[in-house]
Amino acid sequence: MVDAHYSNPDLAALYDVFNAWNCSPQDPFYLDLVMAAGEALDVGCGTGKLHRVAREQGHRGRLVGLDPADAMLEVGRTERADIEWTLGDLVQGPYDGQAGGPFEAEFDLVTMSGHAFQVFLTDEQTAANLAGARRALRPGALLAFETRNPAARAWQRWTPEHERRVQAPDGRQAWSAHTLERVEGDLVTFSTAYGIQGWAEPGHSRSTLRFPEAQAVNALLSGAGFEVQAQYGFWDRTPLTETSPEIITLARAV
Template identity: 50%
Template sequence: MLSDADVAALYDLVNPWDPVHHPADAYHHRHVMAAGAVLDVGCGTGAMLHHAREAGHRGRLAGIDPDPVYLRRARRRTDVEWVLGAAAGMPWEQEFELAVMAGHAFQCLVADGEIRAGLAGVRAALREGGRFVFETRHPLARGWESWTPEHPVDVVAADGRLLRVTRRVESVVDDVVTCTETVTGVRGDIVHERSQALRFLGPDALNRLLREAGFRLDEQYGDWHGGPLTPHSREIVTVARRP
């Protein structure tokens, strides 16, 4: 089985933060580098803020995440504030000019009440005029249909082990998709497994929740290059503002 440290390191192997080659990472990196005080909501292993520091960001950087295993890896860097917690329990009041939820972290907020509480927490942490930048997968693209064992990701762990990561969908109920991620060794033995529910909000429902939470919609795109949001878009890339 994988240790907690191995699980966190594996996440970075499967999801490397790379603004040079990954358009999503480049988009968020530009926003982060242009802001003086940045909050990463659902920061995970902290890769986005680590990279920002390495790229020369000299302002305030803070990350919050409910997973102590991932946050332990994030804390390898000590010139960033790291807080164990969820979006709904923000310890800050009007302290940031930018909040970011990258890596489709917004979809981890599943129930309407959880989304409302998370948005309220983000809004409270932002200064007046502060922006909230995040993305969610467009439900019409039905991206979960490719989450099958026939689309594996193979990685080499730090100890040299070859690992295979696969996903399978357990259920699709309304706009909530529950999937299981399985990590196996070369013999097919399961070394780690976890299940997760994700919310696939459409733009109308998403924007209504943003308005109800007191945000103003500034920009919304269908891709990472500023393309229009259409029924054929795979992403809903949103920039909302606290008035």
């Protein structure tokens, strides 16, 4: 099931308000990879801001945004029609079946940005999606994604006291606040409240994310036919350490 903050149209419309381009150093990191790729697939693309900016900056190859939440894709569709917005996932492929089954050897790059990798909650789910990524890539092509380093315990700040406030392009104030519910092994469950000036009531969503360690990630990559090319602890390509906030992975399809 897709979380409400992706499937609810009102909440999906707020996504770019809280995730404006260049609000995170991940944006230029992934953009450089896309601009260097002839054909790129963005998995869990959301509103597709990565590929939208790539088009704006002159990318002329095939760009595909893949997401299981049509409300998010609809935001992308209203912004640009020169990107393939595809409702689906790596395992099943496009949900409408019109484009055939899962992608096969079609891309030079697969990205999973915005911690999309963490929605895979079991080894089985992760392995199946990594196998789908490998199937979608040509031999030697690149998979790029990040997952939060569990040693940094980012969830400790997911409390109402760390409310986030931003200004929408139309000048209205928007806010969001997490409430941590539980931590069970490497699974973290939390709820999020969202609001913007003019709403009578806030919107709510509930999520569970997985925080795998680098060793587990690398084992799953190897089993899916990837070879880790590099891993970083932050977007400036700082080496991964035990206390790094991120596990940023570049892996080659072998």
